[in-house]
Amino acid sequence: MKKKHFHLLIIFVFSFNLFSQKKTINFEKRIDSILKITPSTYKEIDKILKPFQRDSFKVKAIIKKFITADYKDGLAYEYIKLGNIYRKYSNYDKAVETHKKALNIADNKEFKIFSLNMLGVDFRRKNIYTSAIDFNKKALEIAEKIEKPNSGILRSMEVSHNSIGNIYILLEQYNLAENSFKKAIEIAEKSGNKWSLSINNENIAKVKEAQDSINAAIFYTQKALAIDQSINNHYGRMICYNRLGKLHIKKGEYSKAKAFLNDAVPIAKSVKNKYYIALINNNLGWANTKIKNYSKAKEHFTISLKIAEEKNYKTALTEIYTNFSEYNELTGNYAEALKYQKKHTAISNELLNDKTSKYVNDLIAKYDSERKTNQIKNLAKQNEISQLQLVKNRNIWIIVFVTLLLLLVVSYFLYRQRLFDNEKRILTLEQDVLRTQMNPHFIFNALNSIKHYIINNEQKNAVHYLNKFSKLIRKILESSALKEVSLQEELETVDLYMNIENIRFSNGINYHIHVDETLDLSEIKVPPLVLQPFLENALWHGLSSKKGDKKIILSVQKLSNDFIQIEIEDNGIGRKASAKIKSNKVINKKSIGIELTIERLNNFIKDFKNPFSINFNDLLDTNENSLGTKVILKIPTQ
Template identity: 45%
Template structure:
């Protein structure tokens, strides 16, 4: 147990005077309570004394404050079970005190503990409950505003655990804005570091390093030792990726030294992982294995899932270097299994659902606040009271009727759009495609072709991220669509031994950044060309994608392959007892039809069989997509 006690008579006397003060005044404001006990909040003995004293005088606010402070102390030494128990008790006292500030703070503290344990759902539940209460406060205090920033930061961290980096950055920027307004240096340090982490995951190493250094400056300003540990580890990690091992070594070792002094098992595990990775890069395999096993033991003891996964991955690489392939495979499987408990489709969907819910709660509470202001104004109008009342009721009834009518139409349209988006995502995230792509990448790993393995793994992860993002977007730029198609073809080409010659030609007069089309609309046609046209062909496999502007207010997309043609492909499928799966094309047609509703004219699609001297020589798809929208915006 961590004990931070002061033997100074003056501090002890001051603390006793603080107890006398709260006995007389029993302040209700969190800010006042915190200003009194902030200097001793990390002293477990004094917090236990405050808890006992508050219980004796039935001062629920003080009991709640002391329990939360003790919960943080236990959290910082990775005793998460005890920390959760204390924060739950604090929440009970906050309910007794009927204090929104204390409820919000207690819920956030519970969310932070579960987040540190990588347990996504309860973490998100507690933070969104805190946000719901915070947004319901009409005139929020500084404490409530600060806790909104804490909740948004923690939700951003949950997105990090789920590898949703752009969504995480969005949450961190929301939190950062609040911290800047209040000049909270600790909050600024935390958010700049988290933004750096997300940028690092996106491959923007220089941007990440800049944010880490900003975070370190703020941690130095507030003399936060644990903040320095976090920043040193992150900066060392950047140096590792930049292969600056000489610069990485001292900062990583300093991080470990400080983490051991703090006795925070979470950051001790992280520091051992960084040190082991450095030694692995420098071919110091014995030392690397030793430190990575220490990290793994700590992570397993305290159920730190992310650290368990990371240390297993690195131990897999160490054993692979030592030609101990059986152990390498066992470590790698363990890493994948742990990751799957964090990064699941259910968790992703759960996060998205909850995020939408709390955003709606925010909007609803803003509407309630406006309604309250309008009610106040209405009460001041004494003249023509009955006329105003009856007129208002009539207008409200009319507005409700119109709203219900429009809402019904909108819901029907949104339901149709949602169905199309879900069908599109299922079609793009074909399990066979993912399984076969990973198998292809696995062959590179087995053959020790690390360059190609890393290259295609990066391509594959980027494609999956784009597909997930596309499923949330209603439309995308032509440029992004073409980039995604290049990634898709690059991955699929692995299975064709890179035999396919895929070319993209775009008319220079077309502004691909401005031109909008439905996301992932070209993929089903490319997939058909691959698997129906080219898969049964021996050699000389080509697919040409041409974008032109032959008709005003339209772009024309032509996808041409030199495959065996639709008739021959249909015969092969019949022999294999395969049905012609046109689901992807049908979904695409429905999405194009919905997209075209915002335009004066609809899309057109033509599929043409090509012949050379009456011999099938391929297939050509011609798709014309409208670009000049009506004034009323309507998107897929």
């Protein structure tokens, strides 16, 4: 009998060795075959090497062979895969380092786009949001310029939209986040990418949960789970089970919640994802707390806290501290409950400060760069104006000479036509110069306000301010390339501006707009941002030094078929008092906003048959005391 067992053992060992040798031979054959044909697309390479991409040892072995063969497309592919393995096991620094290697070595656009996207995901997982969104937007910019994108490029565009959507969630821009995920789903449906469909449906569920739409969140999570089950995606099922567990806890359905979470536990352990092991145990602790199974709850919270604090998972810790505080309160341990509630507050503030300050500093840097670029453009345009002026003068002498020589009236009219064309070109360039000076001036005033909130650690105001500021920036960018906008659009923009400035005045300014009902504002054209300098003067020279009630009234009325009148009235300290305050300052900064506005209006009405006018009226009571200032702007419409 023993002899029989011995023979069976020999047969097993021989078979195992034979199987291992076959696998090794198959691995070597695939490497040799790919080095012969050296495919240059992600899909072609993935078709051959995909079976080995979860094994970091084999990936590293392939990298060595590709380095020797100087096969750059293959190297870029393998570095991307190795970086993904590092990220999967939460080793984000190694993931960034490896994905940068892929970016640096990539020769074609497809692998550059993939590398940029993976870096975006890495930095998002590290909570460095500005770098993350920069990498994803760079990837999207390259991809959208490709006329006929292949399946790999389409997949990369899905990743870009997905990553940008996740960053919008972190910035609490939920509508923008949902739009990004839906764009990713639209591309995924066209390309048939079920893995991407699952991820983006689950992300929409995350948005709905953040908006407290629990039933909608469950609906989208179940859609994602059905797709994950159809493609046997263990990692996706783990995420969906965890979210469904958390959502059912919020609905008070604790048995369902525990069932989903218990399904998630073995998957999280099998894929060795410590982040989700911490989250799942936290939710199990929370569910057991709700059904008063306190001993089981403490076991799960202990596991969750140990992992999250060792790995410093800040986002996870905000949830864990809250739930563990509730557990301690219900079990009568009030000192511990208070301790963990304070920890929750501290780490939430830390995350908010880090997120807001990094995002704002990135905006400031971006617009500082734009301001310098605009200055260079101004110099270039002014130089071109000078060149055109020289050309015009030279043409004058040529035409005079030809006129005297030939005494032909035709030559005179040709000269007049050329002169007119040059003058028109000069006028267009001058308007461009003025426009590029106005926009950075206006933007930087708003950015300095954001700095004020960050410096004073007013986190909620900073987030609220960013939401308003993003809408205003979009309006400005849309109109910056236009010579004129409708009065309706102009009033919407200055209304946003006043809302933002009113926050800086602690919402102490009563601001109203009155419009003549007979006017069609969409048909009346004005230069963009023409009213902002007058409102800025009213705020900072009229109302900033005033105590008590503060108000600004902007009214628009029809004077005739040829004119409208815009009045901006404030109840500030008046121009005399403002001038006196300004004269007492050590440094007097000359404001050029009104002067530029007058120049812009002069250029704007060149083709109008009537002129504009601006009047500044001091409002006085019977005792000659100041009641404020009224600016009356009369603009032609024909």
